[in-house]
Amino acid sequence: MKLLQDRIQKQGKILKGNVLKVDMFLNHQIDTKLLDEIGKEFYKLFKDKKPNKILTIESSGIAIAVACARYFDFIPVVFAKKFTATNLSKDVYSSLEHSYTKNDDYNIQVSKEYLNENDNVLIIDDFLANGEAMSSLIDICKQANSQIAGCGVVICKTYQNGENRIKDLGYDVKSLTRIRKIDEKGNIEFD
């Protein structure tokens, strides 16, 4: 997606440890026009799979999933919770995820009420790096006996092993941008 690639090139920042920061337009401040284009692009990529629900994970996935859902005629979005609230039901699917950016483990949870064997789920997330979050979301769909329509990712770091890990599990992963190399001088190379 050229528009997104240009934006990453222009506004993405590379922090220590080769963390790519896109919080100017996606993860802290959100360019809602670009977000709408992202939603439209996911629709083009996955419309033939006819998902009836979108699954993502708080917080950064929510805006993307919602922008995407309107193109699929307003299908529901479910977002997995990372942080236990007193108002979350005890009856949940859960899966352990390690976050490298936050250097912490999360027991991500989805209430059993909102995912079941009749669902054909499009999983959406902002980044695919090591594949930790995506694997946990797939695990949750499997626990719910839901079908997985596909996995849509805004930014895939192909120099990490997440993309292969998810493909090896047999799932259809599609990314709007694929980055093959970044360095601390600020250079970003796209696939």
Add this chain to the structure above:
Amino acid sequence: MKLLQDRIQKQGKILKGNVLKVDMFLNHQIDTKLLDEIGKEFYKLFKDKKPNKILTIESSGIAIAVACARYFDFIPVVFAKKFTATNLSKDVYSSLEHSYTKNDDYNIQVSKEYLNENDNVLIIDDFLANGEAMSSLIDICKQANSQIAGCGVVICKTYQNGENRIKDLGYDVKSLTRIRKIDEKGNIEFD
């Protein structure tokens, strides 16, 4: 907002401690069609104030803010962070918030890059109860010397003191539904 009131009446659940749970359509699973109507309604209420930016707080505010932004011709959304990530800049506005539903204190943060004295900010959140989150968001706008166009809330619990607290500070608070009473038998009374 009749549509929302009906939905709360039908699908809202009341937990111990009079916590109203709306995660069937707003806070865990999201009815994206209803969300779009919520965005449209906020536009009607605040269009004369001409905000150029929407400020909210992760996670539940994000979907609402994004749905609202498209009606304001795709103005940017900024969401305050509750959980420190290694990729958040050190140069932030911060304000302490106590969450009653999570029974925890958060130092909510907004990067100084994304809010300044040229901004006229519409603050959006899902609930207004004690006004803790809203007060922190206002505090952050004040630190940034931003103007506050108004405060939009999906569900206001008028039996708690948040609404008066924000109005007493001189801000324009508008809520899509106002609940004056709930009880553990599941009764919900609207204003």
